[in-house]
Amino acid sequence: MLDLDALPLSRKQLRSIGRATARINLWHGSVRSGKTIASLLAFVIAVATAGPSGLIIICGRSLQTIERNVFEPLQDTALFGPLAKHVQHTRGATTATILGRTVHLVGAADTRAEGRLRGLTAQLAYVDEATLIPEGFWTQLLARLSVPGARLYATTNPDSPRHWLKVGYLDRAHELNLRAWHFKLADNPSLSAEYVADLTAEYVGLWRRRMIDGAWCVAEGAIYDMWDESRHVVTELPAMRRHWCGIDYGTTNPFSAVLLGEGVDDRLYVCAEWRHDSRTTHRSMTDAQYSRAVRKWLDTLGITPEWTFIDPSAASFSTQMWQDGHPGLARATNDVVDGIRSVAALLAADRLLVHASCAGLLDELPGYSWDPKATDRGEDAPLKIDDHSADATRYVVHSTAHEWRHLLTAPAKEAAAT
Known part of the structure; x- marks a missing residue:
């Protein structure tokens, strides 16, 4: 047999x-x-x-x-x-x-x-x-x-x-x-040489050492060590094929919404960001107020995202968004390490760029680091400090991975800015 x-x-x-x-x-x-x-x-x-x-x-x-x-x-x-x-x-x-x-x-x-x-x-x-x-x-x-x-x-x-x-x-x-x-x-x-090359493109840094080289290695230091403002920050955006939104919910912590676009140049762009920090503004917002603020922000941009991926722990806010008629709502995929890997692969391939207006995300990315205490326990986890726009970006990027993964190996295109 x-x-x-x-x-x-x-x-x-x-x-x-x-x-x-x-x-x-x-x-x-x-x-x-x-x-x-x-x-x-x-x-x-x-x-x-x-x-x-x-x-x-x-x-x-x-x-x-x-x-x-x-x-x-x-x-x-x-x-x-x-x-x-x-x-x-x-x-x-x-x-x-x-x-x-x-x-x-x-x-x-x-x-x-x-x-x-x-x-x-x-x-x-x-x-x-x-x-x-x-x-x-x-x-x-x-x-x-x-x-x-x-x-x-x-x-x-x-x-x-x-x-x-x-x-x-x-x-x-x-x-x-x-x-x-x-x-x-x-x-x-x-395995064919082409497949090996495609697979290798999906893993960078820590994940390449583990998943491609098969090494047991420590997650330490900066999570996005490939981040470079001179490479990854843009002041103009190309025309977009479609948009998605990611939301990290916070009440005492900052609330962050980011808009992700797929450009006609086969790159992804964090096009815009809306944040509210109750600690700095000294003003808390209810779920209904957050829902209206997100709708107003998107209306001002003139964009309706295909999907909005919401922090899966924010059940009451998701309900409020649904009641207010926001289209295309979904729970974000919250596999933290896999989501970080998705963002890292795009950054390493220069397929994820950030508009200069996204101040919160630009402040967070350079300091987004692995938690040394978790590392000592044999776990991989980011420090839960100043990570709200980073989490919102991770939500929307990883939740749409099936839509953009082919971009990692496709040749980039030139596109006129809008």
Whole structure:
């Protein structure tokens, strides 16, 4: 049923599959390096040979990521050949069938997920994106793997070198019943040179070192270390194809709205900004007043954004905007580190420029920095100081990533200013 020689596998992938017999088996390294396929094949082989006692579990940050990262590849006949038809899963279900065995799917977005494992006895577990699950969940999962010969299979991209998975497990591999394999982008021979170039363009700085080079490195210093006012600030704007708006809500903290435009020159522009700081003006505003102020600002600009992405924690303000008839409202995508990466990739490629009138954003960007206390804990987080326009920009940029990602590799065009 499963002929490894018939699959397009590298020597490193085959070697890791054959040696994945430890209690903990961990594949780590860059994106698209072949680690997921190798780990899934090793896991499926273990499912095929496992005895009847104990549960089989697949874990990930959410059910959706498990479906995307585990079951979509397993059901791809181009990747897994005849094996794919022996993998059954209905989207949204919390169980699946692999080679006739029932497999339980567990999302682990926060520490509360640990309770889902209590009382279980498992013989096999697969963990997708291990650095994104809580340490307590991982520890509880290992405790549940109590059947003789039980094994855990896991994949991850690199994170901070102080992350609990690195410090507590990878760095202690010689002390534990653990085997680990480090993959780089070059370890996947099936990728075309064009694809590798496109992928590399999407990652800069910290993310390139982690996701392309596969290195565990610290997030420290300035977040947008590629920021350069002489490169990124403009006094004139080209004609725009469309606009979007991002809003970071504040009452005691500043409220910031930014307008993002896609220029006819295939660049993105932070075209305008509206801010209110109750601490400096000594005047607080209600949700209704903020809503009217944003509408007036946009009307003055003569622009109706296709979408307005609102701080997802600002539920009452979102309701007020909806009641006031603002079109195209949506909760902003608030994956902080991924959003920062999106902004950084555009800045590094000179595809995100800021109009000189956006004083708040221009004040914040140079000092927008990683929090050293979070770094010491093995976490990536920005300092929550003077970040309101930066957050609004992150909201609108990352929430529209599917609309502009192609611009990172498209040739830039010249355009007359308006």
